[in-house]
Amino acid sequence: MNTYIFLTFILMLSIFLGFELIHKVPATLHTPLMSASNAISGITVVGALTLAGQSSDPTLATILGSLAVGFASINVFGGYIVTDRMLSMFKKKGSQK
């Protein structure tokens, strides 16, 4: 129970922090913001890793965990790379090559 109170506390603080941070993102960057947050939601990979590797026999949990690692990896790689690709295009006049 105590862990849950602690985790809920973290959740509450993170949500408020998230609101503060995201409100400062200008409208012009909303698409990269979405793809970047997609990449961050790929953090599920961390949870999936432990589940995927917990036994060397393929059990249901390791199979599901490995699938989750795969999907989350698409998010992580795809999200960060596409965000970088987009952000590299945002230029101000004068700073163009």
Add this chain to the structure above:
Amino acid sequence: MSIMSIIGFSYVVSATLFILGLKLLGSPATARKGNALSAIGMLIAVVVTLLDQGIVDFRYIAIAITVGGLIGLWAARSVAMTSMPEMVALLNGFGGVASLLVGWAAITPDASNLVLITIFLSILIGGVTFTGSIVAYGKLSEKLVGRAIMFKGQAIVNSLVIAAILIAAGLFVHDPLKTDYLYLAIGLSVVLGVLVVIPIGGADMPVVISLLNSYSGLAACAAGFAINNNLLIVAGALVGASGIILTQIMCRAMNRSLSNVLFSGFSAVKTMNMKIEGEVKPITPDDAYYMLEAASTIAIIPGYGMAVAQAQHAVKELQELLEANGAEVVYGVHPVAGRMPGHMNVLLAEADVSYDLLLEMADINPRMASVDVAIVIGANDVVNPAAREMEGSPIYGMPVINVDQARTVFVLKRSMASGFAGIDNPLFFKENTRMIFGDAKETLSHLIREFSN
């Protein structure tokens, strides 16, 4: 120091980097660095998690990361900027399914009720996000019909599904090892995902995609509770908050409540008893060229049509020629122009348009009266003056870009068909409006040729 505490402290570092990354997204000048920091945070999290002594076999992990990583890399490299909404929708879906699978894999016989509830939430939110995003992807990529799909008794079916989910939740928590209940819950959540997205039409897609973004974060949060991992909770909450804020911004930009977007579509169009007076005045690109040549202030208002016509590069070329001709050119971007938040900005950035020329609605409207020519490219509802003037209009009250206040308005449009919302646009009939019919890209190329000569 034990391995567990190394992992724990590294998670703190990762969370810090995620937060810093989002903070640096506050300005286009620092955003790229922010994204890189965030990626480093992710790398640290993954590497230290692999130190976990609970992991005894790395084979499947290696295969899964390689396959997933290559797919992600390929998708990110090959996707066209005009297809970003679809890409983001798909990524949301993958995040959802990953949380569903993590929740599923985390089921153990000795789990407490509280843990089981969070596992259930992880599966439910993950499942809804997954199929909801796939449907959104289908609509955005036009593999499915884009308009709202409504059927009789939709509300009743939705309520029944939700009631069934609650019952399945109860049964699952009571007896987690009976897999029938689990499969029932998974089945219902994926059905619910489809049901919530199909009644939403094309023009409301920016709201849906933001909302699904938020769900994918919440799903990660729930998975974090299920497996007792605080990094998942922090990262998930940041993403969840981001999606909620974008959803709010989108709803406000359409002057509609979230529930209105989710449940009504544009189906409840009130009968318009107002006649739109006036006649449409079409002109040729040649005529338009003479007017543009004489103009000194020009505002360009892009919409989804610019993305469809892939006209962003032509727009930029015209902008340069106009500037060379001595005119001042700015862009006015409505928050819901396009199919996702910031869609137009990315397309124009791709065409190398300087981001300080992209004005938000609140900045462009006050200067509209001093604009000689406003060029509307593929936008319709976001420049519809009915939102200000016609109380019976379904979009009445929606903040719009007041192009009709410019001295002259050019509307580049394929035909007289109404926009996605199916609402008549009195702008086309105004005294100062000139319609230039045809493909936006061809019209622009024509103007560019005239200027180059």
